[in-house]
Amino acid sequence: MRTIQATDNIYRHQISLAAKIHFTSTNKFKSRVADLIESDQHIFNVGSLSISNIKDFIPIKKEEFLLKFKIVNKPYCLITFHPETNAFEENRVFAIEMKRALEQLSKQINLVITMPNADTMGSVYREQLLLLKEGKEEKVFLIENFGKENYFSAMYYSKFLLGNTSSGIIEAASFKKYVVNVGRRQEGRAQSKNIVNTSFKCAEILKAMNRCIKFGEYKGGNIYFKEHTAKKIVKVIKKEI
Template sequence: MQKRKICVITATRAEWYLLSKLCKEIQADENLELQLIITGAHLSQNQGLTYKEIEQEFKINKKIQILLANDDKIALCKTMGLAFISLSEALAELSPDIALILGDRYEMLAVASTCLLLHIPLAHLCGGELTLGAFDDSIRHAITKMAHLHFVSTSLYKKRVEQLGEESSKVFNVGSLAGELILNTKLLSKKELEKSLNFSFDKNIYLITYHPTTLKLQSLQYEVKMLLDSLDTLENASLIFTKANADEMGLFINEKLQSYCEKNAHKARLFDNLGSQKYLSLMKIAKAVVGNSSSGISEAVFFKSPCINIGDRQKGRLRTINIIDTPMNELKKAFEMLENKAFKAKLQNLKNPYKNKNASKMIKEVLKKVDLSTILQKKFIDLK
């Protein structure tokens, strides 16, 4: 019996953390063949060359370099052009039975479009979500319309994908891949983290990731200054930053963070890539996760850790009571909320809508058994 070839394409560290367990499931199945295409930030020196982490456990079939030195609008468009050219050649050569991608980034829009033109069935993870403060929102929904199988995190997201005209039988609510990752990760203690990071923590640890808000870039310089000024006022604080992703103006943010951390080395560190174990271990013991990353929304909830979510980048995502939404100019109030007794009490009764410990296995079984003979012939289901 010929193995079914599943090609997983990833461009960022955030995607890979969520995909790694699924890739192990595919790799271990005797009826499936895992193909891996690595691109984007994985191959960037500035982003920590995260492909090396992947190579420790998996064979990488193709490495596709697409990022340019700049990160302005024209550079991102050219990056997508390079992705189209190289992906078309790589996918034609590998000839997968089905391709699989996660999320809402512009690199994945190029993947989805290439698969569409090459007649390769596409499975999409994490559709149906909303991020109204970024153009990723439009990308996610566009990928949904080009995909043939949909694996979503909640029943609400399943309804949204169906609202876009997708067949209910092709939409699977599998829960959160992050939750599965957390359950299968041996977390480090505070002392182990200090040794691993070569950094002594103060009383209060803040885990900070701030990405460009792609629809409101004109005020980014002001926002980054306000963020750093606010963090600078925190007492007994250790500030652990992870770099912004490879979006427009991401390099600007990283340069400002690097400069701040060099001047405040006694309390602040910037990391290209912490790796999932250290990142999740920090999230568990942090006084708060701070910034505008999706991980604060969908992962901090597993530890009942407070998340100070800044601005509109994650506007529209499902909220849990550990999240403190705030505009940048009211960060002081948000930090004060961390000491609020009523807020702390609510965290003890936090309900997690993402919980599911078998997401990867559920996805793998669908990929293994789905009939691919007619899957390219999509129907549009009108709302009743």
């Protein structure tokens, strides 16, 4: 439904107010939409489209995946950081704290990092990641763009996730992964029990990371998952329109 620390939250609200039919991914978001439009009619909790067919997902063979992206065959953490769009100047500090934490983390486990998106201040994070890579070619692997299938495969083979991306909140639980969710970018999203939240401070990130390493594989469920999401959406639209 929404993330508090994202500029596009305003547009999401406007679209929700204008829409006739609403599809949500959790009951929590269904309640939020009802509060926003002041009605509980025409709101359907159908789960997240991105994982509706997750049970049928088959990862790329590990050897093929690692060779394709030139990743060393050792345990790794999958990492994605984006700027916090409502904390413009703070992003410079956040990016430096991120790099400090990743330098320490690279001493324990390899890092496979997807590069920041095109949001404002994304270049600040990109700059720090490029500095992190220097002298760590066998430990740090920067990937410009995986694409969905490759990214899901990267998640499947990882030990845990770290960063502030929505994929950690929505999809990671279906891959049985714990996630260190940093900062406030995903604040407001409903969370499964695989999420360890922390601030943009090096010491706190490392503390959360060590918890995830000890946890191992996540055994719980994913609140965003429901089967046949697309079919349910089509069925509702045909009935309502």
